[in-house]
Amino acid sequence: MNTPQIVEAVLFASDAPLTPGEIARADERLDEDQVEEALQMLKAEYDDAQRAFHLTEIAEGYQILTRPEFAPYLERFDNIPRANRLSGPSLETLAIIAYRQPIGRIEIEYIRGVNSSGVIRTLQDRILIDIVGRGDGLGRPLLYGTTQHFQEHFGFASLDDLPRPDELPIILKDRMPLQEGEGDLDKEGTPAMSDLGESPAEEQPDNSVNESAKDVVL
Amino acid sequence: MDLRFAEGAIVRDDFFLVEIERFQGPLDLLLHLIRTQDIDVFDIPVARITAQFLKAIEGLDAEDLDSAGEFLETAATLIRIKAQMLLPREGDDEDEDPRAELVRRLLEYEQIREISQRMRASEADRGRRFSKGFIPARPKLLHQEMPLETMWADVLSAALAVEMPTPRQGLHRVTTRTISMQEKVVLILDRLQDQSGIEFSHLLKGFGDTMHGVMTFLAGLELTRSGVLFLRQSQPFSELWLYRREEDEDEVSTDLGVVEVDS
Numbered sequence: 001m002n003t004p005q006i007v008e009a010v011l012f013a014s015d016a017p018l019t020p021g022e023i024a025r026a027d028e029r030l031d032e033d034q035v036e037e038a039l040q041m042l043k044a045e046y047d048d049a050q051r052a053f054h055l056t057e058i059a060e061g062y063q064i065l066t067r068p069e070f071a072p073y074l075e076r077f078d079n080i081p082r083a084n085r086l087s088g089p090s091l092e093t094l095a096i097i098a099y100r101q102p103i104g105r106i107e108i109e110y111i112r113g114v115n116s117s118g119v120i121r122t123l124q125d126r127i128l129i130d131i132v133g134r135g136d137g138l139g140r141p142l143l144y145g146t147t148q149h150f151q152e153h154f155g156f157a158s159l160d161d162l163p164r165p166d167e168l169p170i171i172l173k174d175r176m177p178l179q180e181g182e183g184d185l186d187k188e189g190t191p192a193m194s195d196l197g198e199s200p201a202e203e204q205p206d207n208s209v210n211e212s213a214k215d216v217v218l
Numbered sequence: 219m220d221l222r223f224a225e226g227a228i229v230r231d232d233f234f235l236v237e238i239e240r241f242q243g244p245l246d247l248l249l250h251l252i253r254t255q256d257i258d259v260f261d262i263p264v265a266r267i268t269a270q271f272l273k274a275i276e277g278l279d280a281e282d283l284d285s286a287g288e289f290l291e292t293a294a295t296l297i298r299i300k301a302q303m304l305l306p307r308e309g310d311d312e313d314e315d316p317r318a319e320l321v322r323r324l325l326e327y328e329q330i331r332e333i334s335q336r337m338r339a340s341e342a343d344r345g346r347r348f349s350k351g352f353i354p355a356r357p358k359l360l361h362q363e364m365p366l367e368t369m370w371a372d373v374l375s376a377a378l379a380v381e382m383p384t385p386r387q388g389l390h391r392v393t394t395r396t397i398s399m400q401e402k403v404v405l406i407l408d409r410l411q412d413q414s415g416i417e418f419s420h421l422l423k424g425f426g427d428t429m430h431g432v433m434t435f436l437a438g439l440e441l442t443r444s445g446v447l448f449l450r451q452s453q454p455f456s457e458l459w460l461y462r463r464e465e466d467e468d469e470v471s472t473d474l475g476v477v478e479v480d481s
């Protein structure tokens with residue numbers, strides 16, 4: 001049995017994304033690089049052979065998923081009630097958290113202009129976000145970040161896969177009101193998203209506005 | 219003259235009438251006012267927008283203090299900015315523009331909304347790709363969770379151990395009953411001569427064949443039907459008692475918890 005076959009067997013038997021590290025557990029002679037190489041081979045193989053599925057990079061791992069064009073056939077089997085799609089306010093709040101994590105409730109509410117505690121709870125219940133730390137501000141506010149399930153739900157390969165601000169006409173401001181606590185969060189593998197806004201923007205409100213925003217938030 | 223304008227808004231006499239319930243919050247409303255009127259977000263006519271904003275929130279439900287408060291807070295901010303615009307500014311530093319922070323928030327909010335739309339698209343796209351287990355499994359058996367430890371070899375040896383039944387004769391032989399009911403009627407009456415009741419099982423002692431049991435039971439039923447006996451059983455599947463029917467039978471039937479089977 002060669003490596004791609006072993007990797008294929010593991011992926012086939014799984015119904016969740018697996019990282020190369022996890023796949024490598026199948027055999028002590030395997031290392032992540034070999035698995036990564038095998039994954040690329042399998043990926044090309046499926047694409048060349050026009051299989052009904054492909055090897056998808058999702059949630060920092062790999063998973064065999066059917067191609068979207070087969071959805072109409074598969075949806076006929078869908079007799080399990082599925083969770084509703086996210087509401088507008090939920091999605092809006094989730095977007096803020098995804099780009100600004102770790103972020104506290106007060107700052108989310110400042111950006112949205114409305115109370116968001118209910119929406120945050122809903123997102124937590126759906127395991128799309130989780131508490132990832134505490135800020136240093138008054139009362140050590142809880143900070144939220146997105147979960148792996150968030151990436152699975154939206155089909156993002158990683159947080160870098162989020163719609164990039166530089167593709168958008170306006171850039172998210174490089175505001176860092178919550179530098180504190182990033183040390184802990186890095187350990188948990190939650191990247192600090194504070195550098196997202198560094199690329200030049202067409203229209204960029206002045207940076208000094210930032211400073212005043214910081215005052216309001218904290 | 220009324221004129222349908224953008225969704226949720228009606229222009230009347232240069233004024234916006236807005237259905238406040240349609241908006242998720244003050245920023246949403248503000249952005250709507252600006253975008254539907256093609257206003258340059260970097261040069262917001264604060265007086266006009268403030269007037270429109272205040273008009274829009276006139277219909278706010280005062281009962282819902284939380285959401286009303288959010289709109290009122292923004293209204294207050296607008297009025298403050300309007301006042302600051304009227305005051306002479308020192309120098310011409312852009313940072314001093316009292317609208318700057320509001321503009322920044324609006325743009326940021328608008329961007330978040332844009333990102334939300336893209337995430338909505340990603341969500342829909344992901345929803346069209348399926349993993350193993352999407353199609354529901356067949357109805358599960360009760361002990362489905364327990365892995366089956368029986369190997370095929372076990373099944374095979376069990377199958378080999380089964381004796382093949384000899385093929386049946388094509389003919390069915392009808393035999394006369396070798397045990398007669400009359401014989402059993404005599405037995406029961408005989409045994410009940412020196413006692414008023416007897417257990418059914420006692421009547422079977424000494425007789426091996428099942429047929430003896432069947433015929434004894436039938437004899438008991440027959441005697442009961444003809445009023446010679448009555449049958450008692452304290453509960454289903456317990457011992458069956460056969461009693462001689464006598465004049466004082468009422469005494470016996472007062473026993474507690476007794477099921478009467480006699481006719």
